[in-house]
Amino acid sequence: MSTVLDSLVAGALADQKAREEKLPFDELKRLVEADIYEPLDVRGYLRRPDSVPVIAEVKRASPSKGFLGEIPDPGALAAEYEKGGASAISVLTEGRVFLGSFDDLDKVRAAVSIPVLNKDFITTDYQVYEARLHHADLLLLIVAALDDATLKHLLDLTHELGLVALVETHTRDEINRAIAAGARIIGINARNLKDLSVDTDKYRELAENLPDDAICVAESGVFGAIEMQDYARAGADAVLVGEGVATADDHVLAVQRLVEAGKTVKESNAEPLSQHEGPYFGQYGGRYVPEALVGALDELERVYNDAKNDPTFMQELRRLNKEYVGRPSPLTAAPRFSERVGEAVGAPVRVFLKREDLNHTGAHKINNALGQALLVKRMGKHRVIAETGAGQHGVATATVCAMLGLKCRIYMGQIDARRQALNVARMRLLGAEVVEVTNGDMILKDAINEALRDWVTNVEDTHYLLGTVAGPHPFPQIVRDFQKVIGEELRDQIKDYGIEYPDAICACVGGGSNAIGVMNAFLDDPRVNLYGFEAGGRGPASGEHAIRLSEGTGQLGMFQGAKSYLLEDSEGQTLSTYSISAGLDYASVGPEHAWLRDIGRVNYGYATDEEAMSAFKDLCETEGIIPAIESSHALAGCYKAAADLVKRGYKNPVIVVNVSGRGDKDVATAGKWFGYLTDEQSKALETNGAHGTETDKKD
Amino acid sequence: MTENEATMTNGANPPQPKGFASRPSITEGRIAELRAKNEPAFVGYLPYGFPTPATSLDAFRTLVDNGVDIVEIGLPYSDPVMDGPVIQKASGIALRAGEKIAGVFDAVETVAKAGGVPLIMGYWNLIFHYGVLRFARDFANAGGAGLVTADLIPDEAGEWIEASDRYGLDRIFLVSPASTDERLKVVARNTRGFVYASARMGVTGERASLDQTPERLVERTREAGAPNVCVGIGVSTPEQGAEIGKYADGVIVGSALVHSVLDDPGFAKLATVTAGLADGIHNARK
Numbered sequence: 001m002s003t004v005l006d007s008l009v010a011g012a013l014a015d016q017k018a019r020e021e022k023l024p025f026d027e028l029k030r031l032v033e034a035d036i037y038e039p040l041d042v043r044g045y046l047r048r049p050d051s052v053p054v055i056a057e058v059k060r061a062s063p064s065k066g067f068l069g070e071i072p073d074p075g076a077l078a079a080e081y082e083k084g085g086a087s088a089i090s091v092l093t094e095g096r097v098f099l100g101s102f103d104d105l106d107k108v109r110a111a112v113s114i115p116v117l118n119k120d121f122i123t124t125d126y127q128v129y130e131a132r133l134h135h136a137d138l139l140l141l142i143v144a145a146l147d148d149a150t151l152k153h154l155l156d157l158t159h160e161l162g163l164v165a166l167v168e169t170h171t172r173d174e175i176n177r178a179i180a181a182g183a184r185i186i187g188i189n190a191r192n193l194k195d196l197s198v199d200t201d202k203y204r205e206l207a208e209n210l211p212d213d214a215i216c217v218a219e220s221g222v223f224g225a226i227e228m229q230d231y232a233r234a235g236a237d238a239v240l241v242g243e244g245v246a247t248a249d250d251h252v253l254a255v256q257r258l259v260e261a262g263k264t265v266k267e268s269n270a271e272p273l274s275q276h277e278g279p280y281f282g283q284y285g286g287r288y289v290p291e292a293l294v295g296a297l298d299e300l301e302r303v304y305n306d307a308k309n310d311p312t313f314m315q316e317l318r319r320l321n322k323e324y325v326g327r328p329s330p331l332t333a334a335p336r337f338s339e340r341v342g343e344a345v346g347a348p349v350r351v352f353l354k355r356e357d358l359n360h361t362g363a364h365k366i367n368n369a370l371g372q373a374l375l376v377k378r379m380g381k382h383r384v385i386a387e388t389g390a391g392q393h394g395v396a397t398a399t400v401c402a403m404l405g406l407k408c409r410i411y412m413g414q415i416d417a418r419r420q421a422l423n424v425a426r427m428r429l430l431g432a433e434v435v436e437v438t439n440g441d442m443i444l445k446d447a448i449n450e451a452l453r454d455w456v457t458n459v460e461d462t463h464y465l466l467g468t469v470a471g472p473h474p475f476p477q478i479v480r481d482f483q484k485v486i487g488e489e490l491r492d493q494i495k496d497y498g499i500e501y502p503d504a505i506c507a508c509v510g511g512g513s514n515a516i517g518v519m520n521a522f523l524d525d526p527r528v529n530l531y532g533f534e535a536g537g538r539g540p541a542s543g544e545h546a547i548r549l550s551e552g553t554g555q556l557g558m559f560q561g562a563k564s565y566l567l568e569d570s571e572g573q574t575l576s577t578y579s580i581s582a583g584l585d586y587a588s589v590g591p592e593h594a595w596l597r598d599i600g601r602v603n604y605g606y607a608t609d610e611e612a613m614s615a616f617k618d619l620c621e622t623e624g625i626i627p628a629i630e631s632s633h634a635l636a637g638c639y640k641a642a643a644d645l646v647k648r649g650y651k652n653p654v655i656v657v658n659v660s661g662r663g664d665k666d667v668a669t670a671g672k673w674f675g676y677l678t679d680e681q682s683k684a685l686e687t688n689g690a691h692g693t694e695t696d697k698k699d
Numbered sequence: 700m701t702e703n704e705a706t707m708t709n710g711a712n713p714p715q716p717k718g719f720a721s722r723p724s725i726t727e728g729r730i731a732e733l734r735a736k737n738e739p740a741f742v743g744y745l746p747y748g749f750p751t752p753a754t755s756l757d758a759f760r761t762l763v764d765n766g767v768d769i770v771e772i773g774l775p776y777s778d779p780v781m782d783g784p785v786i787q788k789a790s791g792i793a794l795r796a797g798e799k800i801a802g803v804f805d806a807v808e809t810v811a812k813a814g815g816v817p818l819i820m821g822y823w824n825l826i827f828h829y830g831v832l833r834f835a836r837d838f839a840n841a842g843g844a845g846l847v848t849a850d851l852i853p854d855e856a857g858e859w860i861e862a863s864d865r866y867g868l869d870r871i872f873l874v875s876p877a878s879t880d881e882r883l884k885v886v887a888r889n890t891r892g893f894v895y896a897s898a899r900m901g902v903t904g905e906r907a908s909l910d911q912t913p914e915r916l917v918e919r920t921r922e923a924g925a926p927n928v929c930v931g932i933g934v935s936t937p938e939q940g941a942e943i944g945k946y947a948d949g950v951i952v953g954s955a956l957v958h959s960v961l962d963d964p965g966f967a968k969l970a971t972v973t974a975g976l977a978d979g980i981h982n983a984r985k
Contacts (some may be wrong), residue, residue, distance in 0.1 A: 224864065225857025226832075247719045248864075253888065261857050286855050288823055290781050292875035292900060294852060294882055439787060445778065452780040457901035459877060558824040558850075560778070571800055572828030573777040 004063055005121075009145050011096045012121035020126055028129050032161070039137040039162045040115045045087045046185065046238045047215050052228065052262030053087030055117060055217065056255055057242035058108060060092075060099040067099075068247050074104040075111035077251060082112045084255025088138065090117040090240060102134050109135045117166060121145060125157055132161045138185075141165045143174040152181040166217060172206055179211065186210065187219035187240070198227045200234040207235060224254075225261040232265035233283070273523035273601065274484075279473030282598055284591030287472040288558040293452075296459045301474040303379050308481065313378070317371055324403070325366050327485065330355045331493035331656070336622035337635075341655075344639050347646040351638060352502070354490050354518060354658045357627060361396045363661030364486060364514045365467060369396035371482035373404050376463045383407045383462040387451045389416055389444035389510065390583030390630060391423025392661050393467030398432035408432040411450045413443040416582040423665050441576045444510075444586050448560050468511025469590035472561030476590055483517025490656060491521050503653040504529040504641050507660070508633035509604065510546070510584035512593045514660035523601060529645065532593065533637035535579030536606035544578035548589045549597050549604040559588040565597075580609040580669065583630040583661075603644070607636035613673050615639070616663065628661035629669065635659075720867030725844035726892035727869070729768055729816045730927050730948050739944035741980045742929055743767035743973065744820065744953030746775050747806045748798025749789045750964050756809045761966045762956070763815035766977025769949065770810045771847055774803060774821035781822075781849040783904030785954040789961065800829050804841035811842035818871065818892075820847040826859075835862035845869025845892045853889035860889065871895050874920055876912040883923035893927035893948060894920050898934055905935035905954045917947050937979025944983025952976055 020028075046053050058074045061067045071077055078089045091108045092100030100119075109116050118136035120127060123145060131139040141154055151167075158165045159182075167183035169175045178186055190203035198221045207216050218236040221227055223244035231239050241258060248254035268280035279285050287297060307313040321327040331352055338351040356364040369386075376384055384406045388394030394410040401408035410427050414436045417424050427434050440446035448471075455464040469476045469483075487505075494502055505522060507515035509532040522528040537545030540553060546567070548554035554565030559574065566588045567575040579585040596602040607615070615635035619627050627635060638657050645653040663670065671677035733740050743762045749755050762770055775790035775798050782790070803819060810817035819838065826834050826846070838846070845868050851859065853872055863870050869892030874883055877900060886894055898913040899906070913930045920928045930943045931951025940950045955976070959968040 224861030226861050229857070247721075249719070250888075257857065257860065287852065288850055288855055289852065290850050290875075291852050291873045291882065291886065292877055292897060295877045295879055440777065449778050449780050453783075453902045456781065459900060555828075558827060560780070566824070568824070568828065572825045573794065 005142070005145060008063075008094065008097060009121045009123055012094055013123060015095060016124060016127055016130075019130070025126050025129070028126065028133060032129050032132050035133065037135045039132075039135075042088070042115045042138050042164045043184070043215060045115050046217065048087075050263065050266050051259065052232045052236065052266060053238040054085065054255060054258050054262065055088040055090050055238060055240040056081035056084075056086040056245045057090035057119070057240065058092065058100070058104060059242040059246045061097065062242070063097050065243065068243055071246070073107070075107035077246070078108040079111045080251040081245060081255050082114055084252040085259035086114065086255050087238065088115040088117055090119050090242070091136075093118055093120045102130070105134045105136065122154065123150065125154070128154060128157050128161065128163075132163060136163065138164050138166055140168060140187075142168045143178050144168075144170060148177060148181065151177065155181050155183060168219060169206070175206060175210070179214070184213065185215045185217060187217045188236075189220045190218065191221040198222070198230050200230045203231065203234045203236070222258075225257055228258050228261040229265055232262050271524070273596075274520050276592075278477040281476070281592045282595035284562065284564050284594040285473055285476060286563050286591075287561065288563065289472045289561050290456055292456050293459060293472070296455070297472055297474065299379065300375070300463075300478070303375055304474060304478050307375060307378055313374065317374060320370055320374075321367070321485065325360045325370060326358065328489040328493070329358050329486070331490060331497075332623075333497065334619075334623050337619055340618050340622055341639055341642050345643045345646050348652045349642045349645075350652060350654045352494070352497070352654065352656045353623070353625070354486060354656055356486060356514065357625070357631070357659045357662035361392070361399050362664065363392040363396065363628065364483060364517060364658075365393040365396035365661070366399065367485060367517065368467065368479050368482040368513060369393065369400045369465060372463070372465045372478065373397075373400040373406065376406060376465070377404060379463065381461055381463045383409075383458065384465050385409045385411065385451050385454050385462055386465040386467060387411045387444065387447035388423075388467065389413070389447070389585060390581065390628070390661075391416070391420040391427070391665060392583060392628070394432070394434070395423050395426050395430070397465050397467070398427040398430035401432065402430045409454070410434050411437055411447040411454070413437050413441070413447045415442045416444065416447070416585075419669060420582055420665055422668075443577070444582065445560065445574065452560065468513040469516045469592055470511040470560065470562055470564070470586075470588060476562065476592055479513050480516045480520060480592065483513050484520040486514070486517040486658065487519060487521030490518060494654070494656070499654055501525065501527055502656045503527075503650055504531060504645055504655045505658065506531045506533065506634045506637045506641050506655060507658040508532075508584060508630050508637070509534050509549075509589060509593060510581075510586050510630065512590035514658055516590065516592055518656075518658040519602065523596075529641070530596075530602040531637055531641040532602050532604045533633045533640075534589075534604065534606040535581055535584035535633060536608035536611070537578045537580070539608050540606070545606070546577040546579045546585050546587070547606045548587070549593065550606060554589070557588070562588070562591045564588050564591045564594040580612065580673075581629040581633065583628070584633060605637060605640055607633040607640075611636040613670070616670060617674065625659070626663035626667070627659050628663045629666045631658070631660045632663075719864050722867035724869050724891050726769060726816055726818065726871075727927060730893060733768060734948070737984050738981045739947055739983055740768045740929065740949030741766055741940070741977050742769040742771055742818075742931065742949050742951040743956055743976075744771040744773055744931075744951065745956055745960065746773035746786065746789050746793050747803045748775055748793030748796055749957070750792055750960065751796040752793075752798055752802050754964075755793070756806060758960060758966055758969060759806055759810050759815075760813050761969050762973055763810060763813035765970050765973035766981065767815060767973060769816040769818060769844075771818045771820045771951065771953070772803060772806045772810065774800060774819060774825050776822040776825055779822060779849075781902050783902040783954065785905070785957050785961070786903050789957045800825055804837055804843075807838065807841040807843045816844045817842060818845050818847055818869070819843065820849060822849055823851040831858045831862045832865070835866040835868055839866040839868055843868065845871055847871040847873075847895060849873070853885050856889065863891070873897060874916065876900055876916050878916075880919065880923060883920050883925075887920060887923040887925035890925060893929045894925040895951065896920055896928050896930045896947070897932040898930050898943070899932060901932065903932055903953050905958065906933040913943055914946050937975045940976050940980040941983045944980045950980045
């Protein structure tokens with residue numbers, strides 16, 4: 001089918017015959033028998049739990065690209081590959097087109113202690129013996145160049161001589177033939193023939209249903225980090241790279257970059273989910289920040305890792321959580337609210353409320369603010385800055401700063417400051433400086449931009465106390481760890497009601513910290529259905545919402561330090577978001593949520609303003625609890641989760657709603673919404689003089 | 700190793716770029732030319748599309764005509780965390796004027812034709828959204844030299860490193876006075892063109908005076924292995940340019956230029972300010 005392959009095979013065979021003239025086959029066999037080299041255990045090098053091994057190739061030329069470059073010292077090149085972290089070296093011995101030789105193979109063998117692959121057009125027993133004589137550990141067999149009988153025969157001979165074969169395939173049919181012949185290491189060629197890019201869909205299709213013990217090597221089209229990550233995510237065990245390393249200026253660095261990229265993919269998918277560590281959650285997360293912040297992020301990570309292993313630190317955190325915050329927060333049965341939900345979905349349900357609204361300062365935000373403030377003390381910094389949307393995180397931060405004697409400045413978008421005027425006043429009472437941000441859309445994202453600018457300027461003595469599981473690593477992980485106490489308490493508290501585990505948990509998702517906090521303890525328990533609800537605003541079609549995770553809304557992008565789903569326009573500019581709830585009004589979402597969405601662990605939906613406000617009132621009337629408007633999205637979601645569970649056959653399901661905060665701050669908004677306050681009255685509340693300094697008027 | 704390659708040999712498909720584009724760095728070439736004359740490079744920044752996409756092309760020509768060697772063409776972004784009020788304002792004006800990323804390559808061509816070295820400064824999401832390889836291709840085709848990445852550190856730059864290697868584009872990463880020696884090495888090792896050293900901690904913007912840190916940072920960055928180090932952020936006067944130009948390979952000015960366009964959209968002031976800065980910078984060592 002391929003004339004190029006035919007001519008390469010014919011040429012290789014003719015060259016082999018010429019060598020046989022000088023060294024007859026019998027003599028070659030005797031030399032091999034007398035040889036004491038023990039081939040390396042290649043399989044151990046090519047499949048690793050924590051990395052994607054790189055086979056780096058010594059390559060001078062190829063039929064498609066022609067001459068690539070001189071390699072005067074193949075041994076030195078191979079040693080550089082090894083230094084960069086290569087797991088094996090591939091050496092071409094074909095001389096006509098690829099300009100390789102057995103002299104190259106000998107030099108490479110002498111220079112490295114990792115497995116060496118002899119790449120040639122092998123069709124005869126003689127060539128297998130030659131590979132063995134030159135101390136290759138691995139040789140290449142191309143299915144397209146061999147019939148079934150010859151393939152099996154050469155493969156058996158290879159194994160007999162203590163080597164293994166990388167068996168190259170291009171199609172599903174060839175893969176089947178390779179497996180039937182007993183191949184254990186399969187090379188898969190999955191280039192898109194149109195543009196020669198890596199086609200991971202084709203790779204997945206080809207690599208599907210392979211025996212568990214077969215090692216898959218992605219064999220072509222790997223140039224750099226892009227293809228490495230694509231193949232690694234598609235499940236390749238190892239990759240073979242030629243040109244991308246052979247023609248690099250710095251061979252060590254080129255291999256290192258590939259090895260790092262492979263490791264990153266492996267680590268980014270590590271389980272158990274509840275203990276997953278950053279910087280990456282699947283492909284999300286990372287540190288997309290100015291270099292000026294890298295030192296501070298490194299320091300934070302170091303101090304945090306040190307602190308979480310320090311019993312004194314953890315004890316202090318537990319003490320303050322109990323004595324200052326008032327933890328554990330109760331788990332409250334909500335029978336009358338359950339009835340209302342049950343009526344709506346036409347089947348009985350049992351709803352419980354996790355009462356983060358009863359924490360000191362009235363929301364879950366204090367869990368994280370307290371933990372990070374203790375880290376600030378540990379780092380020896382004196383100044384804290386923070387952003388706030390609804391004002392809850394700002395209040396929590398101002399509170400812990402007052403308690404610990406830290407200087408505090410809070411950035412708040414002007415629109416948010418107006419709709420949460422009472423919280424602005426609270427922060428000022430607590431001694432914090434509140435800066436009203438008048439840039440951009442004047443909401444949460446703009447407050448974060450301004451806080452980042454402050455941090456870039458004052459990073460030496462300032463800690464940015466980020467309030468949610470977003471932003472650059474290590475924030476998503478640290479905030480999760482300080483919030484996971486919610487779910488850990490819940491896991492025990494539900495047992496006091498004689499219930500082994502909840503059937504479902506509902507939480508609202510802005511950045512996503514209360515949701516991660518309540519869900520973390522259950523991520524690895526498939527019996528517990530997890531539901532996250534974003535701010536639907538005036539509905540997805542209106543364009544006025546903050547839905548990032550539903551089909552057709554958010555796109556993959558980098559925003560404020562992390563890669564995640566993002567609401568952006570066709571140019572990559574951030575879209576304006578809208579929600580009645582300031583705390584959920586954010587263009588992106590924590591990277592862990594993006595990952596949990598992709599792997600299907602959490603069901604994400606949304607609740608519109610209308611639905612959230614209706615659930616707000618339902619809870620007020622049935623249980624005598626005024627929830628935050630943010631939390632009301634989770635309560636509205638409870639109706640949707642209940643309907644879903646009933647549809648799926650659950651009888652009287654147990655649903656826990658995380659009431660992330662209390663609604664005192666929202667009374668003006670709600671009063672206006674339900675017509676309990678006149679326009680003048682709400683206007684008066686909106687302009688009651690409790691605002692902060694405007695950004696352009698600050699020092 | 701044969702089937703696809705056979706297809707390629709038959710010429711049925713557009714060729715993939717052949718590995719590392721081993722073309723010499725345009726930016727390094729220009730810095731070397733200037734060094735031979737004992738002159739530091741004058742790197743001037745303006746956002747593309749400011750005050751409008753069409754007139755901004757005249758602004759870029761004005762820069763080159765008045766002595767800017769290397770032009771940093773900014774991509775306006777809705778959330779520029781590394782920029783102070785002046786550049787934020789200019790970016791906002793450009794976006795409202797209908798700036799589109801595809802048009803930035805006109806600016807690249809304009810600068811190249813005028814004899815300047817065209818760089819683009821962009822926040823990463825814009826380039827990621829456009830498509831990294833596609834961006835590299837279009838940028839190289841327009842005659843671009845390299846990209847300054849304000850919020851992309853080498854650790855996250857795998858895709859850009861690969862794309863820039865394939866298309867022979869320069870990678871300009873930043874360092875700050877707070878960078879550790881270890882970080883300086885990471886940046887120096889992954890940079891091509893020059894390392895962008897921040898004169899002070901903070902975002903872009905004019906400053907009346909500078910402290911001593913830039914010189915020490917330039918030294919430390921060179922010790923970390925960077926052949927070329929240019930200094931920016933907070934540099935706004937010919938005097939500051941002359942001072943920094945004594946030891947840095949280039950002086951980067953942004954907000955002062957943007958400011959002059961805000962003051963006078965006819966670019967007369969831009970021409971005067973640019974010429975003044977060029978005079979200070981190019982004569983720094985004389």
